[in-house]
Amino acid sequence: MTPFEIRRGTVADAAELAELAARTFSEAFAESNTPEDLDAHLRATFGVAQQAAELADPDVCTLLALQEGRLVAYAQVRRKSAPDCVAIERPVELHRIYLLRSVHGTGLAARLLKEAGIAARELEGENLWLGVWEHNDRALAFYRKSGFKTVGNHVFVVGSDRQTDLVLVGPPLRETDQDAAREHT
Numbered sequence: 001m002t003p004f005e006i007r008r009g010t011v012a013d014a015a016e017l018a019e020l021a022a023r024t025f026s027e028a029f030a031e032s033n034t035p036e037d038l039d040a041h042l043r044a045t046f047g048v049a050q051q052a053a054e055l056a057d058p059d060v061c062t063l064l065a066l067q068e069g070r071l072v073a074y075a076q077v078r079r080k081s082a083p084d085c086v087a088i089e090r091p092v093e094l095h096r097i098y099l100l101r102s103v104h105g106t107g108l109a110a111r112l113l114k115e116a117g118i119a120a121r122e123l124e125g126e127n128l129w130l131g132v133w134e135h136n137d138r139a140l141a142f143y144r145k146s147g148f149k150t151v152g153n154h155v156f157v158v159g160s161d162r163q164t165d166l167v168l169v170g171p172p173l174r175e176t177d178q179d180a181a182r183e184h185t
């Protein structure tokens with residue numbers, strides 16, 4: 001398999017990221033939403049202006065994964081207040097981690113998550129937290145094998161549909177760093 005390259009995104013990546021973000025969201029959730037709700041969410045969330053603003057935001061870090069020069073996945077962490085059930089100091093949200101279906105199961109998600117942890121530490125985070133749709137079984141399996149635990153839930157709105165997201169918290173990022181350091185000694 002052609003290797004993946006992971007790098008930090010810049011505003012110059014906004015157009016390609018917007019396209020990938022809409023495509024990966026649709027691949028994942030088109031079947032479980034009405035076309036109207038999906039379209040409303042895509043229009044509100046993804047577009048050159050939206051992704052350019054995220055890429056320029058100093059409280060957000062976007063990681064891009066490329067294969068043969070083309071974007072195939074991304075992850076995004078952001079410094080943002082967390083729901084009350086996230087009882088940790090200085091939480092940073094794993095806002096998004098999305099791979100094209102063609103690269104699921106390749107180990108790329110674990111590499112992106114590791115880079116997301118490094119970026120979250122740079123944003124002074126102690127732990128990553130995230131929201132994941134309660135019926136997203138593959139993502140839940142991925143997060144659980146990565147050490148995340150459920151701490152509560154909150155509402156996530158797709159178009160006009162109020163859905164339940166489980167809220168998960170990951171292991172302390174300092175421990176993850178120490179594990180990484182041990183691997184390299």
Ligand SMILES: CC(C)(COP(=O)(O)OP(=O)(O)OC[C@H]1O[C@@H](n2cnc3c(N)ncnc32)[C@H](O)[C@@H]1OP(=O)(O)O)[C@@H](O)C(=O)NCCC(=O)NCCS
Pocket residue numbers: 024028097098099100103104105106107108109110131132133136137138139141142145
């Ligand atoms: C979530 C995501 C990043 C995980 O990456 P991935 O490459 O698929 O993850 P992995 O293959 O390493 O891990 C998934 C695990 O779920 C398992 N799995 C697959 N389908 C499953 C299902 N329907 N139910 C339960 N477990 C499932 C896999 O076997 C694997 O476990 P294993 O490594 O023990 O075999 C990726 O699937 C993705 O981008 N999904 C679409 C977007 C998305 O849902 N993003 C998260 C939003 S919160």
